[in-house]
Amino acid sequence: MSATTPGGGTSGAQAPPPGPRRWPGLLLAVALVSGGVGYTVEDRKNDAEARTVATQAPKQDPPKSTRPSRISQAVAARKVAVDSILIRRAQAVQTGNEALFLADVDPADKKLRAAQKILFANLVEIGFGELGYSQAEERINQTAVQAHGPSTYLVRVLMRYQIPKVDITPVTTELGYTFITRHGHWVLADDDDLDGELGPGAHREAWDLGRIEVHRGPRVLVVVEKGDTKRAQRIAAAANEGLAEVTAYWPRKWRGSVFVIALDETEVRDARFADEDIESAASTGSTFSSLPGQDTADGTVAGGYIAINPNERDRVDEILLSHEITHVATADLGGYEPLWLAEGSAEYVSWSGIEAISGSGEVGKWEQEVIDEALPQMTALPTDLGFYESNADVYGVSWLAVRYLVQRIGIGNVEALYEDMAAHGTDQGSRDRILLSRAGLTEATLWTALATYRPQR
Incomplete structure (x- = not known):
C-alpha cells in the first residue's frame, strides 16, 4: 500500500529529456x-532566404565545408x-x-x-x-x-x-x-x-503486458487480462466504494478518476511485487506531465495509477482501495510531503471507513496496539529513507500521527497542512517550518506528543 512519489525506491520515478506536443x-x-x-x-524557410540573397549577389558554389556530408x-x-x-x-x-x-x-x-x-x-x-x-x-x-x-x-x-x-x-x-x-x-x-x-516502469504500462480487457465506470477504469471479466467487475465495485470513502473522509474536492491495473504480472509500471514490494497488496505509481529530468529534476506529477499485487487480486476491497485512492487524490499536489504524512493520511481515510461500518471499538483497539507495541520500538517518526523496508509498524505509527493531528487541529487543517507539505516540504527545515506554522509542532515535538499520548475514549 505504497505511494510512488518523486524520489527513489518505492517512491521511484522515470527520467528523460524534451517532451513532445510536437x-x-x-x-x-x-x-x-x-x-x-x-x-x-x-528548410523551405531557409530556401526562401537563399533565393532572396541569390537575387542580390552573383551565384557561386558554396565552400566544400558548408555542404552537407x-x-x-x-x-x-x-x-x-x-x-x-x-x-x-x-x-x-x-x-x-x-x-x-x-x-x-x-x-x-x-x-x-x-x-x-x-x-x-x-x-x-x-x-x-x-x-x-x-x-x-x-x-x-x-x-x-x-x-x-x-x-x-x-x-x-x-x-x-x-x-x-x-x-x-x-x-x-x-x-x-x-x-x-x-x-x-x-x-x-x-x-x-x-x-x-x-526509467523505472518504462515499457511496463498496462497495455504493454499481454492482451487486456478494460472495464469503465463513471470515475473508474479497471484493466485485467482478457476474459477476467468477473474479477474486473468486483474490483470496479470496490473502487466505487473506495471513491465514496475518500470523498467522505478527505476534505479535498477531488474530481478525478481511478485507473486500477489488476494483471497477473509482478512488475507493472514502477511497482515490483516480486522483490521489495512483495508484502504490498497494491501500489500507486505517479504519472508525469513532464518526466523527471525533462523540464525539472523531479518532473511534474499529474496523477497516479493503482497497480494490484497479482497475489492479492481476489482480496481487493474498498478498504485497500480507499487507501490507494487517497494517494491518487493527492498525487498532483507536489510529492514533497513526508511519507509518514502520505501513508498516515491514506490509513486515516481507510480506517475512517472501517469505523463507520463497525464502530469505534475496532479502531480504538488498533490505536491502543500501536501505542503499546509499535511506538516503543521506534525513537522518532518514520523517515522517508527505508520507510517501505522497515520491519517496524510504520503504517500504524504514521496513522496515529495523522489521527493525533486531526484531533488537535481538525481534518480540514490537516488537509491544508498536507497540501503545503506536498508543495513545499523539500527538506527537513521546510517541513518543520510548515508543521510549526500550521500545528504548533515540529516533527520532533510531534513524536514527543505521540510518546505521551493517551486517547480519550
Whole structure:
C-alpha cells in the first residue's frame, strides 16, 4: 500500500529529456524526402532566404565545408523517416487501423508482428483521447547492433497520451525502439532492446503486458487480462466504494478518476511485487506531465495509477482501495510531503471507513496496539529513507500521527497542512517550518506528543 512519489525506491520515478506536443507539427515538417535528404518547413524557410540573397549577389558554389556530408544527409533522412513512422503509429491507433500500425513493423519478424498486433488491440481498447510519439535521443547498444545488423538505429521515444476521464492533462511515458532498413525503408525491428536503460516502469504500462480487457465506470477504469471479466467487475465495485470513502473522509474536492491495473504480472509500471514490494497488496505509481529530468529534476506529477499485487487480486476491497485512492487524490499536489504524512493520511481515510461500518471499538483497539507495541520500538517518526523496508509498524505509527493531528487541529487543517507539505516540504527545515506554522509542532515535538499520548475514549 505504497505511494510512488518523486524520489527513489518505492517512491521511484522515470527520467528523460524534451517532451513532445510536437506531433501535429511533425505532420507539416515531414513533408518530402528527396535524394536521401529530409526536407522540412525550416528548410523551405531557409530556401526562401537563399533565393532572396541569390537575387542580390552573383551565384557561386558554396565552400566544400558548408555542404552537407553524406552522413548528415543520411541522418536527416533517417530522422524524417522515423518521425513519419511514429506519426503513422499514433494515427493508426486513433483510427483503429491495424494494417497501418503494422505497415512499419519488420515483415520478416513474425514474433514481433504478433506482439505488435496485441499491443495495437490494447491501445485501441484503452481509447486514448490524445496520443503521440516523438524521438528523444539516439542510444548505442552493441548487442542490438550485432543482432539486427549495421543499419541498426536505437532511439528513446516519448509517448504522450491522455486517457479520457482518467488523466486530467496529457502525460508522458518512455519507450525504446530499434529501427533497421529493409529494402531501402526503415522499419521497427524491436521494442525492448533499451528497456534496461530506461526509467523505472518504462515499457511496463498496462497495455504493454499481454492482451487486456478494460472495464469503465463513471470515475473508474479497471484493466485485467482478457476474459477476467468477473474479477474486473468486483474490483470496479470496490473502487466505487473506495471513491465514496475518500470523498467522505478527505476534505479535498477531488474530481478525478481511478485507473486500477489488476494483471497477473509482478512488475507493472514502477511497482515490483516480486522483490521489495512483495508484502504490498497494491501500489500507486505517479504519472508525469513532464518526466523527471525533462523540464525539472523531479518532473511534474499529474496523477497516479493503482497497480494490484497479482497475489492479492481476489482480496481487493474498498478498504485497500480507499487507501490507494487517497494517494491518487493527492498525487498532483507536489510529492514533497513526508511519507509518514502520505501513508498516515491514506490509513486515516481507510480506517475512517472501517469505523463507520463497525464502530469505534475496532479502531480504538488498533490505536491502543500501536501505542503499546509499535511506538516503543521506534525513537522518532518514520523517515522517508527505508520507510517501505522497515520491519517496524510504520503504517500504524504514521496513522496515529495523522489521527493525533486531526484531533488537535481538525481534518480540514490537516488537509491544508498536507497540501503545503506536498508543495513545499523539500527538506527537513521546510517541513518543520510548515508543521510549526500550521500545528504548533515540529516533527520532533510531534513524536514527543505521540510518546505521551493517551486517547480519550
